[in-house]
Amino acid sequence: MKIKSTILGLAALLSAGMVQAQDGWNFPSDPAQEKKARELNAAYTDYLSSEQFVEATHPLNWLLVNVPELNESIYQNGVKVYDGASKATTDEAQKRIYQDSVIAIYEKRGEIYDNEKNWIENKAYYGYQYFKDDKDKLAGPIADFEKAIELNGTLNPTLTAAYFNLVYRNYAYHQAYTGEEILAIHDKLQAILDKAAAEGTDVSSPKSSLEQLLVAMELIDCDFIENTMGPKLAADPTNEALADQIFKYSVQYKCYSSKSFLQALEIKHAKEPSFSTSQVIAMRYVQDNKLTEAENLWKQALTLAENDAQKAEGHMELATVYAKQGKKAAARNEAKTAANIDASKTTEVYSMIAGMYMNSFNDCKGGVSKIKDRAIYIAAYNAYQKAGDNAGMANARSQFPSKEEVFTEGMQVGQSLSTGCWIGETVTLATRD
Structure with missing residues (x-):
């Protein structure tokens, strides 16, 4: 009493x-x-x-x-x-x-x-101080923090960590939220802190506290993203907020190989296309052997490139896609374009071209003249030379025709010779011996 x-x-x-x-x-x-x-x-x-x-x-x-x-x-x-x-x-x-x-x-x-909106934050913080260790009283201050955001549209940045601490405790004691609900609260608070930071406020401390609490919940991993969040995005691909969450946490927890990450990235790219999003999606398409899709994405990426380095990379990756598709001439053209834009790619470009030449013997041989058939190896040698690849040059030279073969066909070392085929180069006849 x-x-x-x-x-x-x-x-x-x-x-x-x-x-x-x-x-x-x-x-x-x-x-x-x-x-x-x-x-x-x-x-x-x-x-x-x-x-x-x-x-x-x-x-x-x-x-x-x-x-x-x-x-x-x-x-x-x-x-x-x-x-x-x-x-x-x-x-x-x-x-x-x-x-x-x-x-x-x-x-x-x-x-x-x-006039609750004038003091509801203070009430919430008193409740946090008094009841954070009382598992039976957590709901009160949590409701007050939520009411503060509802009434004022935001929360004092210094109080975000206190609110999320209560959420963490309520989850630990009572499993009061689903994983998605916790992430939604976390993202809402992060948005408040991001806005404050943009206005010049130092929010490093509350940001750090939020991330530590989220990690402590052991809530998010690649399986959670793929198996819990992913199916919901698959069911509602118009949910941009969920897509943003999946993208953010996939990057944070390095879950790049999941289907949900790719879908989230595709949604993000459709809304805000950029070179970087095109790049990552195209690489995933190549991994999944979706070469036509990858080709289209790299072509789009080139229209979004912001500097020469990105343009050179785009042309080089497009060359790789063409090579995988068997479009060797197109691959060579894209690779040479990359080298023209960025000279630092010369070695990579001509090593690639030389490799395509070396692997084209069966496709290009006519079976009439061994000398003409082996002319592609001379072209490969020249490409390796531009790449500065001595080992590649030696390997290509070992496939040159012999002096005896040159003599037998009535040709002379030093004469010009057309490779024919898709390679279409004129080379100077040389022998391996």
Whole structure:
């Protein structure tokens, strides 16, 4: 009974007979009640000024119960009084009574003054401090943080970590959320921090706290992304928010090989095409042997390239796709274009061309002249030479015709010779010996 009587009796009926408000003060019309209210108002403010918080609770409690509409200041100061009293007492039961009274004061203030958006963040943070270790009381401050975001459209960046800490605890104690719900809360808070950072606020500390809490939940891994988030995106490919989540967490946790990552990236690319998104999607298509799709993506990537390095890379990758498709002439053209744009790719380009020449013997041989058939190896040698590849040059030279073969066919070393076939080059006849 002592506890019940000590907690603010804020559910009491509003006292009747108030006089006309003057400067926001509503003293009782009854002279005796007015006198008592004035005396107790002065008494608690004196105690508050001298930081005698426990003593201040007694006159303040009478005011809150008997003249609850006296003035909003009794609620503003009431929070200071009861919070101070909770810190002043060593009795744990009494401490909790004072803490509960702080929350009750905020709730009664909301009923009377209807200005919750001005102080709901403060109420939430007091609740966080008081109840974060009480698994049965987590729901209250969590609801207050959510209400703060609802009413104000945002949250003080310094409070984001406190809110997410409560979410973490509620999940650990009660499994109160699905994985997707936690990620949605996390992303909402990250958006608040990103906006604050863009406005010049240092949010490194709360950002770090959020990430540490998310990791501690052991919620996200590649399996979660693929098997839990992925099917939902497959069922609703228009869900851009989910696609953004999957993309973000796939990158963060290096889950690049999943189908869900590819789908999320395709959705992101469709909305905001860029060279980098084209690049990654095209590479995945090549891995999956979707060469036509990869060809189209690299062609698009070239239109989105922002500098010569990206253009050269685009042409080189397109050359690789063409080579896999058997379009060797087209592959060579793209590779040479890459080298013309970026000279640093010369070695890579001519090694690739030489390799295609070396592998074209069976496709290009006519079977009439060994010398003409082996001319492609001379072209390969020349390409390896441009690449600076001595081992490749030696390998190509070993396939040159012999002096005897040259003599037998009535040709001469040093004469010009056409390779024919798709290679279409004119080379100088040489022998391997």
